[in-house]
Each structure stands twice: as structure tokens, then as C-alpha cells.
Amino acid sequence: MREISVEKIREAVEKMCGEIAFVYPKDVLQRLEKGAQREDTPRAQGALQILLKNAEIARDKHIPICQDTGMAVVWLKIGQEVHFVEGSLQEAIQEGVRQAYRNQYLRNSVVDDPLFERKNTSDNTPAVIYTEIVDGDRVEIEVAAKGFGSENMSRIQMCKPAQGRQGVVDFVLETIRLAGPNACPPMVVGVGIGGTFDYAAVLAKKALLRPLDQRHAIEEYARLEEELLERANQLNIGPLGLKGKCSVLAVNIEHFPTHIAGMPVAVNINCHVLRHDKVVL
Amino acid sequence: MRKIQCPITEEVRRTLKMGEQVALSGVIYTARDAAHKRLSEMIRKKEPLPFDLKDAVIYYVGPTQTPPNAVFGSAGPTTSSRMDSYTPELLDLGLGAMIGKGYRSPAVKEAICRNHAVYFVALGGAGAYLGQCVVKAECIAFEDLESEAIRRLEVVDLPVFVGIDCCGQDIYDE
Numbered sequence A: 001m002r003e004i005s006v007e008k009i010r011e012a013v014e015k016m017c018g019e020i021a022f023v024y025p026k027d028v029l030q031r032l033e034k035g036a037q038r039e040d041t042p043r044a045q046g047a048l049q050i051l052l053k054n055a056e057i058a059r060d061k062h063i064p065i066c067q068d069t070g071m072a073v074v075w076l077k078i079g080q081e082v083h084f085v086e087g088s089l090q091e092a093i094q095e096g097v098r099q100a101y102r103n104q105y106l107r108n109s110v111v112d113d114p115l116f117e118r119k120n121t122s123d124n125t126p127a128v129i130y131t132e133i134v135d136g137d138r139v140e141i142e143v144a145a146k147g148f149g150s151e152n153m154s155r156i157q158m159c160k161p162a163q164g165r166q167g168v169v170d171f172v173l174e175t176i177r178l179a180g181p182n183a184c185p186p187m188v189v190g191v192g193i194g195g196t197f198d199y200a201a202v203l204a205k206k207a208l209l210r211p212l213d214q215r216h217a218i219e220e221y222a223r224l225e226e227e228l229l230e231r232a233n234q235l236n237i238g239p240l241g242l243k244g245k246c247s248v249l250a251v252n253i254e255h256f257p258t259h260i261a262g263m264p265v266a267v268n269i270n271c272h273v274l275r276h277d278k279v280v281l
Numbered sequence B: 001m002r003k004i005q006c007p008i009t010e011e012v013r014r015t016l017k018m019g020e021q022v023a024l025s026g027v028i029y030t031a032r033d034a035a036h037k038r039l040s041e042m043i044r045k046k047e048p049l050p051f052d053l054k055d056a057v058i059y060y061v062g063p064t065q066t067p068p069n070a071v072f073g074s075a076g077p078t079t080s081s082r083m084d085s086y087t088p089e090l091l092d093l094g095l096g097a098m099i100g101k102g103y104r105s106p107a108v109k110e111a112i113c114r115n116h117a118v119y120f121v122a123l124g125g126a127g128a129y130l131g132q133c134v135v136k137a138e139c140i141a142f143e144d145l146e147s148e149a150i151r152r153l154e155v156v157d158l159p160v161f162v163g164i165d166c167c168g169q170d171i172y173d174e
Ligand code: SF4
Pocket: A066, A067, A068, A069, A070, A146, A147, A148, A149, A150, A151, A182, A183, A184, A271, A272, A273, B076, B077, B078, B124, B125, B126
């Protein structure tokens, strides 16, 4: 049994939530730079140059990359030998989010009741928390801050098994096309295939956490990711929807076994402001 | 890049062409979902609005909190279509232009043509850059809405594209 103070969790969550708002992950920045080189119209070029300049200003002047600093999503992989001490794990996570948003002057974008009152909670809590129990005595914490311009353009479909690979291609491309300028392209696209209705969506969100240069471990899925990326970039959405070649930076797929009668496909759209980080304690 | 002064008169609006990149300076007002809902209620109750709509420019933005010693926070556009149901009545009351991102509804386009207004698109996700164009900010209504309150901003050279011009030409239809 290994004891871990929940204070350590709070600290880690606060630190990561605070940092990801200001600095792009390296892989995203590299792909934006590459995209800018490939664009040939002045408008698409100009738009990507502003995004790159924005990245610089955000980092150097410590201003959030985007004003929508997102809803926090926290993923925990907890080793079964771990015993949390000195308080509530859930509360520690929420407190980490609360302090990061307050101390870093991020935007509080969460309302308490989704349907009726919609009153801002004024501290960006609660975060959405996913926990998984794994072997070992370590804790992995991954934090993401999800913007809703792109979240709103995400979709799920219960495809028929007979629709096969083509069904997935059609649905993913249609979702990207519909997202268009609303999702602040260039986008990053997470696809979840299999599981159940709800789990496919979780897989799609998980797919967004994988580094953009890392293709799926299984050859057939890796090829599908590449094909989807190539075809998405032929849709002529372009940076910020102003037409061009750089519409999608990467397509990441996660899959899971499913029922004989089904093939759920979820597409979680993220904008270029892909914010996530992780630590292992 | 052409420089445009806000508020924007009809005469100037008529010269703006879809796709053109322009730099906006002058006074604009922030308002997004919750503020639009309240404006619409005030109009229905015939109450005076917090700012003069005539030729005014509304920026669909919910900025981050302003840190001490800073003028403004991060401030890029939010998705305009969520404001679509409120927009035609504001345009009919004199609103001159809007700044946001993404598609507008056919009803909004019609109202834009009818009033010779204009819809600008700004760069989604470039909040740090765009926030730096704000030289003065003041909350003028609905402070309880926090980020969604109405703020009067003075901006210098805010870069935007003409998304829908006064003839209804749409950058996303090209
Ligand atoms: S979709 Fe992304 S880039 Fe666009 S406003 Fe939201 S967080 Fe910012």
C-alpha cells in the first residue's frame, strides 16, 4: 500500500490547468507551422500567421491563447495499491481547478444547471472526472481544458455493422464538414469506435489526448487515420473557415470491442487550441 | 489593410466587400448569449438599452478575467449562430455590425441586407492577439453575468474579415 496525500493531486491539477491555457503543446504548434507553409492563398496564410503570432503573445505575455479557457476534464489512472490520505480526492481535484482559474485569471465558463437557471458557478467547477483503477501503486493525472465552440460540433452515430469502414469515413467527414468555421479550424479530430453509446464518446475524447504524431498501433486503424486526415484537408474549410488546405491537424482513433449488433461511432471535435498535460505521481 | 472607424456609418458599411480584411478602431460593445437574452427582454418591455444601437458594433466575446495591471484579458470571437435568434431585431433597431465567427442564419442575412449592416469574422482562438487590441475597457451593464456582461471597449486595429457584406454575400458560401 502506498499513501498519497490528496494535496499532491490538488497541486498537480492546479499547476496543469494553469499552464495549458497559455502554451500550445509542441506537436500542435509544429503542425500549425507546417500548415502555414503549405497554404497558398494570402487569406489562409494570413490567418495562420495570426494564430502563430497569437501563440507567441500568449506564451511571452502570459495571456490565455483563447478566451474560452474551457471546461476542465480530469482523467485519473489510479494504481490499486494506492491509498489517498488527508482528505477527499474529488474535492482536491475541484479545488485544484478552482485555484488555477482564479489565480491565473482564466474564464469561468461553467453554469450550475444546464437547462433552467444556467447560473455561472464563478470558479469553473465542477470538472468532469474520469477514474480508472489499474495495477500498481502510481497515479497518473491527465488534465484537459475543453472549449465548447468545437465541443458543440461533436456528434455520435449508432452505425450498423454493415456500414463498415465506409460508414465511419462518411460519418467522420460529414461531421468535420458540418463543424466548418464554427469549430475554429484547423481542428483536431478524436474518433471513438465501438463500446456502447456512451463509451464511444469517452473513447473519442481519449483519442484527443494522444500525441498528434503517434499513429494508432494497429496498421488498419493507422491507415484509416491517415486517409481521414488527407480527405478532411480536401474539404477546403481552411484555417478559421476562410478556405484553404489546413483544415484538420490530425485524426486520432481509439477503438474498443462492441456488441454483435452495433458499431457506435463518436466524433469529438477539438479546435487548434488543444490543451492537455499529464503527470505521474 | 483598410482602417475602419467604429461606430460604422451606413455610408462606410456600403463600401465593405465580402472577404476583405480590415482593421477596426474606435468603440465597440461586447455581448454574447446571456446579454442578448436580456437585451431582447428589455426591448420587449420597452426599457432603454445600455448603449445606443445606432451604427454600433457588437463583438460576440466573453473575455477571460482582466489580471491586475492589465487592460483586458484574452478576447477572441465566440460562435455567432447562437445569437441568430436575437440578431434581426437588433439590426432593425439600428445595429450596424457584428463581430463573431461561423455561419449566420438566412434570417440574419436578410436583416443584414435590409439594414445595410455588416457581419465581420474574427480569428477564433486568437484571443491573446485580439485582446491586445483593446486599449480601454469598461463594464456598462449586467455585471452579474461576469464574462458575459456588456463592456464598452476602445480598440485599435482589431483585425477582422468581412464575413457577410451589406448585399448578403457570405464568405462561407464562396
Ligand atoms: S473552439 Fe477552441 S479556439 Fe474556438 S473559441 Fe472555443 S476554445 Fe477557443
